[in-house]
Structures are given as structure tokens and as C-alpha cells.
Amino acid sequence: MKNIITVALFTLVVSGCASNTPPACYNKATVVKQKYDIPIFKRENGRYLAGYPFHSWEDKSAFTDTSECDRLHP
Numbered sequence: 001m002k003n004i005i006t007v008a009l010f011t012l013v014v015s016g017c018a019s020n021t022p023p024a025c026y027n028k029a030t031v032v033k034q035k036y037d038i039p040i041f042k043r044e045n046g047r048y049l050a051g052y053p054f055h056s057w058e059d060k061s062a063f064t065d066t067s068e069c070d071r072l073h074p
Helices: 002-017 067-072
Strands: 025-031 034-044 047-050 056-059
Antiparallel strands (some): 047 056
16 A cells, blocks of 8 residues: 555655656756756746756846756847
8 A cells, every 4th residue: 555655645746746848948057056957948028947857936136047948039
């Protein structure tokens, strides 16, 4: 019974977090003094739908370099 519950929860979490859509571009952000490329899936009203596997809307100020996405989506 415990295995069934574990498999069911794992399936629910994976299906809710996974995206079949590839990222449109990448922005650079500093996280704990390290620079990372953060995948961007959509841009609306100056905000970016960013992150993987969990997506969240972020302002432009959250990133150190947005030139790639700004060039693709003026």
C-alpha cells in the first residue's frame, strides 16, 4: 500500500511540474554568488515565466542579463 501511494504522489508531482514546451530563451541570474542560465518560457507585460521544473513569474530586475530574451521578444 505504501508503494502505491508513493508511486501515485510521484506521478502527480512529475505531471504537474513537467512542461512539454521547450524554453523560448535563457536569462542570466546570480544565485548564491554563481551565475546560471534560467530558462524563460513566456514573456508578458515585462515579466518572465521562468524556471524549471517549477515556473514562476519574475520581474526583469530578478535577472542580471536579459539581452537574449529581449532580442528575441522586443
